[in-house]
Amino acid sequence: MTEGISSPLAAGAAGRRWSARARDLLGGDQRRFWIPVFLAPFLVLYGGFTLWPLLATGLYSIFDWDGIEPLNRFVGLGNYARAFSDPIFWLAFRNTLLFAFLNCVIKLPLTFLAAVLLTQRWLWFKRFFRTVLFLPLILPVAAAGLVFTFLLNPSNGALDSFLVGSGLLKEPIDLLGHDNTALLTIVLVSVWQIFGQYLIYWMAALQSVPEDLYEAAAIDGAGPWRQMVAITLPLIRPVALIITLLALVNSLHVFGAVVTLTGGGPGQATYVVSYYIYNEAFRQAPFAYGYASAVALLFGVLAFLFVFGQGLLARSAERLRREYGV
């Protein structure tokens, strides 16, 4: 005969008996039971979509594998040796770092300045400006790339038509067609496209600073610049570090803009690591999953060392600053 839940009192009593049983089993600490239960979904997803692909990438990197045949052409570190000895890989690596550096150096100050302006009380039409600056983010990267391909075309693009028509240039300039300007042009297009995202980050950081600090500073006679230097910047520094790190890591993944704007060209002038992997691994059948995995892992390690090194330098500079009291 089964028990029926005839009343809330009975249900509560059943629940308490069950909890007591659980407590007995777990040595009296229910958290030991509930912590893994709540962590389980995340762990399953993390394991399936992050850890397993990482381990699989490491496994594939030691094989010459086209993604179709069985995994039986073991090459050991051959793929890594090939990448190390390939000057085009190092060119792509250098371009990627250069892109990330330029991208961050341009977009972070610009977006910070824009965020400061948009949080000023005296500014009119704030919502309009926020919308306008945020709109490019809605465009997919590939679409933005295609639009700029037409805008910057020296044959009949809008930019060159304006510059030549207004007399600023005698002949059209091919920004995407020269080694010296192609990468910088991609950086600027990327900054334009991602502007809104970092604007939001900075605005959130600025709005976390308590307003009464500014009021107190104003009473003490501090002007806007002094308030910025003495209050805003110190207080948003932890968030600023995170924003900088995010900007750096995200810019290392550049791919869509390169594919649509230049296809890695002219020649190999705008090769970046992600495009190198795509080109080497998937542009010609049979594919080279093994080599692509090795390059991806190699780049991941090098990028990690680069970012980690930057973090160490930043911490060292901070420690010195405190020691000197500046």
Next chain:
Amino acid sequence: MTGRNRLVAIVGLVVLTATVAACGGSQPAASKTPGAPVTLKIEDFSPEQTAFHAQVAAEYHRLNPNITIDWQSIAQAQYLQTLPLAFQSQHAPDLFYWTAGGTNTMSQLMANGWIRPVSPDGKVPDSWTKRWPAGLFVNGINTSGGKVYGFPWQDTKYWGPGYMYLNKAVFQQAGLDPNKPPATWSELQQTCATIKAKTKAYCLAAPLKDTDWQRTWFAMAAGGLTDLFFDYRTGQYDLAESQNLQTFNYLQGLYRAGYMAPGVNDKAFSRQQFAAGQAGIYMDGPWMISVWDQLGFHSDGYAVAAHPVPDGGATGALSMRDNQNAYWVSSQTKHAAETWAFIQWMTEPTGFFVRNFLKNSFATLAFAENKTFLTDPAWKAVFKIAESKGFRVATPEPVLKCPALAQSKAEVDANRLHPNWEYEVMVSALVNNTNLAPLAQQVAAGRQTVLSSELQKESAGGLKVSLDCYTFSTWSYTQSYNSNQYPKS
């Protein structure tokens, strides 16, 4: 039932339902009842033919009410990635398009386990193979072990790069006669100078993005050597050979003089420039006839001519390779008989498929009388040009000299090293006005090293292959290498 037991029961029921639902997604087993409904899945990367495929499906269904054709076409880049995934996940189509391996396509597909013979028992009637000119079913290329695995698709005599399209309006504006096209490099240079001086158009719309430079390069390089990056006479990768460097220097001169439309443009942009009258000349293959039509630019607006050759006369020719075996029957098909029936219907020389395919000018077909159906003046010009002596010649096929090459991966590995390397170094030298020779030597040496070392490894492993398989010292670049010149096995 206690609350806890009820909860366990509910969760168990949900899991069971989800499991059954997930398992229910698989395809039903093939029905073996004659006349039972069958869906044949075909995949390729010809999205411009989607409307035509719908017509084909409707017509075939009308004739065979129990058979539905599901023909899917996607862009080439995505197709090359999704088809392997389809095979991996056991959801491959019944019939699919694949030419990525060139002459070795069949060998590669067999090694992948992707294909089966075109007919259920591997045998095909003579009446079917006679739809093609003699000699196109070759062991190692589309037949193996006496069974037919593929069939030639395009007629490679006409189909390929090397045609020069002239915009009549631009030529007339420049005071030039589009019916007297430039035949030599000097004449082309003079034509470009005239177009630049007398019109606002550019002379040459030459796409430079990605691999699109090949459209101009293949046409011009064939005048000096071949349109391949491999010299089958010497058995060497040939970008650094003197004739190719000479061709490149000539094109670099055109670029420096401002005769090429500026910008690292893709082929779509360059084609639109030409069709819109912003450029006087565009070089590409006969597929442009249908492309121009789709752009609303018809054959009364342009002329077709052969590519210009060096002033001293052509010392090379375009290549004609009988390797366009394009459609293959999947090893995972559950409808081998129905697929074979469809292939026979599709390849009827005067059937519905051929008539409407050629009517749309999608390509020339190796099993059809193309001249009967392709009557546009542009096509007539293409036929006349292609049939002129020395325009396109049969290139030596290494696998016919050394059948063991069907199992070799050396050439594939050599070509897979930086797949677009030749185009990248050429475009870089072009836009930066630098010397191509050092980079060309690097490219040729890089690929040659891989080819040689891989062949040596395979030979050491017992495969009868060597660099000699790729060397045909008696071949003249301007003449076809005939089947009777191969060693008898």
